[in-house]
Amino acid sequence: MSEVKRTDVNELGEFGLIDHLTERFNNVNASTLKGVGDDAAVIDTGGDDAILVSTDMLVEGIHFDLAYQPLKHLGYKAVIVNLSDIYAMNGHPEQITVSMALSNRFSVEAVEEMYEGIKLACELYGVDLVGGDTTSSNKGLILSVTAIGRAQKDKIAYRSGAKVGDVICITGDVGASFLGLQILEREKQIYMSSPEVQPDLEDQKYLIGRHLKPEARKDVIEMFAKNKLVPTSMIDISDGVASELFHICKQSNVGAYLEESGIPIHPDAEMQAVKFGLDPATCALSGGEDYELMFTIDPNDIDKIKYLPGIYIAGEITAKEDGVKLHTKGGNIHDLKAQGWKHF
Amino acid sequence: MSEVKRTDVNELGEFGLIDHLTERFNNVNASTLKGVGDDAAVIDTGGDDAILVSTDMLVEGIHFDLAYQPLKHLGYKAVIVNLSDIYAMNGHPEQITVSMALSNRFSVEAVEEMYEGIKLACELYGVDLVGGDTTSSNKGLILSVTAIGRAQKDKIAYRSGAKVGDVICITGDVGASFLGLQILEREKQIYMSSPEVQPDLEDQKYLIGRHLKPEARKDVIEMFAKNKLVPTSMIDISDGVASELFHICKQSNVGAYLEESGIPIHPDAEMQAVKFGLDPATCALSGGEDYELMFTIDPNDIDKIKYLPGIYIAGEITAKEDGVKLHTKGGNIHDLKAQGWKHF
Numbered sequence: 001m002s003e004v005k006r007t008d009v010n011e012l013g014e015f016g017l018i019d020h021l022t023e024r025f026n027n028v029n030a031s032t033l034k035g036v037g038d039d040a041a042v043i044d045t046g047g048d049d050a051i052l053v054s055t056d057m058l059v060e061g062i063h064f065d066l067a068y069q070p071l072k073h074l075g076y077k078a079v080i081v082n083l084s085d086i087y088a089m090n091g092h093p094e095q096i097t098v099s100m101a102l103s104n105r106f107s108v109e110a111v112e113e114m115y116e117g118i119k120l121a122c123e124l125y126g127v128d129l130v131g132g133d134t135t136s137s138n139k140g141l142i143l144s145v146t147a148i149g150r151a152q153k154d155k156i157a158y159r160s161g162a163k164v165g166d167v168i169c170i171t172g173d174v175g176a177s178f179l180g181l182q183i184l185e186r187e188k189q190i191y192m193s194s195p196e197v198q199p200d201l202e203d204q205k206y207l208i209g210r211h212l213k214p215e216a217r218k219d220v221i222e223m224f225a226k227n228k229l230v231p232t233s234m235i236d237i238s239d240g241v242a243s244e245l246f247h248i249c250k251q252s253n254v255g256a257y258l259e260e261s262g263i264p265i266h267p268d269a270e271m272q273a274v275k276f277g278l279d280p281a282t283c284a285l286s287g288g289e290d291y292e293l294m295f296t297i298d299p300n301d302i303d304k305i306k307y308l309p310g311i312y313i314a315g316e317i318t319a320k321e322d323g324v325k326l327h328t329k330g331g332n333i334h335d336l337k338a339q340g341w342k343h344f
Numbered sequence: 345m346s347e348v349k350r351t352d353v354n355e356l357g358e359f360g361l362i363d364h365l366t367e368r369f370n371n372v373n374a375s376t377l378k379g380v381g382d383d384a385a386v387i388d389t390g391g392d393d394a395i396l397v398s399t400d401m402l403v404e405g406i407h408f409d410l411a412y413q414p415l416k417h418l419g420y421k422a423v424i425v426n427l428s429d430i431y432a433m434n435g436h437p438e439q440i441t442v443s444m445a446l447s448n449r450f451s452v453e454a455v456e457e458m459y460e461g462i463k464l465a466c467e468l469y470g471v472d473l474v475g476g477d478t479t480s481s482n483k484g485l486i487l488s489v490t491a492i493g494r495a496q497k498d499k500i501a502y503r504s505g506a507k508v509g510d511v512i513c514i515t516g517d518v519g520a521s522f523l524g525l526q527i528l529e530r531e532k533q534i535y536m537s538s539p540e541v542q543p544d545l546e547d548q549k550y551l552i553g554r555h556l557k558p559e560a561r562k563d564v565i566e567m568f569a570k571n572k573l574v575p576t577s578m579i580d581i582s583d584g585v586a587s588e589l590f591h592i593c594k595q596s597n598v599g600a601y602l603e604e605s606g607i608p609i610h611p612d613a614e615m616q617a618v619k620f621g622l623d624p625a626t627c628a629l630s631g632g633e634d635y636e637l638m639f640t641i642d643p644n645d646i647d648k649i650k651y652l653p654g655i656y657i658a659g660e661i662t663a664k665e666d667g668v669k670l671h672t673k674g675g676n677i678h679d680l681k682a683q684g685w686k687h688f
Contacts, residue, residue: 014478018476020452025473029472035474045393046389056477057443057445106353108355109351115366119369126373127373135358135406144477
């Protein structure tokens, strides 16, 4: 037998692997307006609307730890992360499917608890559960959620639409979810070595809440419609500001000039980062799972967002040749590093 | 701490658990024409067409065994089982998303092989890969595929449309996939105890092929359109004829009279069942994963299928009070037992 080549998936990383696997696929259906490569696929309905489809898989031990993630919150979050992808296209989610594989350590009552969270998210965001699959697993819990949404074709915000001179905006503070996770991981380690120590997490409520029970920015999309604003590009911040900005720049074929001072960081996150000996800006740039939106707008639209609460201007789109730069608070300008959360 | 109630998921079974978890969900969107409970969800586009969405999760060690399932065939099959659900609505699949979680024992080359199979299925069935998610798992391979299709709203075949007097039809032989699996399982046991024994599977090519690389009945749906036939109800045979007929009867609020002699069984399946000491009819009724279609038609439409090759008339829809009966080849009439493949 000849030697078989074996390349570790870590060599490519998640995005590299997806690119590699899907590059040889060709789309043949006219209804496929956008396939792989954005927050959601875009499918033509034949009318003014398009259907948006996004899917995410959550694996126990990789994406969540049931030692500190209550099942109800997990169900809620599994829905939210998918709705966020639909909002990131400037669309509205209307349906979800939920598939799960679970080992026999899960009781009906445990699954009910998770579905309580799924139901709560469906109710709050006005989404219908329309299908799924339920099966057993040999180990742990795996959730796969698909969100189906709708948008007017001419109002869809792709990652590829940013133009030189566009303003980069962020809808809320970032880095908090990452710091919440660090707190939970630390408490788990303490509990495992000294189970008698009672954790006091009261002061870190905001950070932990951002991690365990994030929200999706439905309100922002509604505000866009009300203010007749269509972002030139948009993405949700699931892997960190830096990683998402690289996606926009790559697909829009542009560069960016990011202002560190323009990146919103919650005071609790600022304080906690310092306690951990971490740079708050690095947490904001590379920490993931905040589910805020990053979008770009034409500078002529700046008046439409200037007086809106909670929209932060964080930089400007530049020419591709200028690269993706970070202007630090200290006054330095250097290349931005992408260090999103990679689950490989 | 008070005692917590713990119900094992096996007590409810897959369908019982889904019913239990989803019964408290209410649909709020007008675009949701059909939610949980059919082969696919049906979503209004606003025009004459509807979008169909179906999803399936395949777990290593539960749904497939890589000891005998080549990865290329697995990728192919994962797509096929989802397309089959769209055809079972009398629709045409146009897009799929593929999510996977894989442990570090899988190399890039192994994943490439699986995607070769996915690509082949996409090409043969004219379907576009439009998205997905890729992540690591702590153990094994998990695949979650969602198929998105399209159908004219007034031509969708639901499980709930069967009427008393309708004719029950099956599109091809059943039970072969189950017997193919039994052969593969036997060979695996032999290999594990005596690795030097070379298996001779040449004679069982048909049965093994039905299990490892099934096809979906795109041709049947095309034939329906050509012959202007709309089934009154339809379902794909993934869990066995008996289980699927029960789904139709339950949702259509009817009974059925199934003729054992009308259920198509391949000669190889017949022979292999006898070799295993199994009743061929039981294999056909309760063996799953054949991915043929079972449908009902108005008796006035009988001329439209009478001369079609490969459509088998297997019985008649009766009143609910008459129950679901099997008329055996031996001349006995007894209650049909549902024993689909349950992965719990």
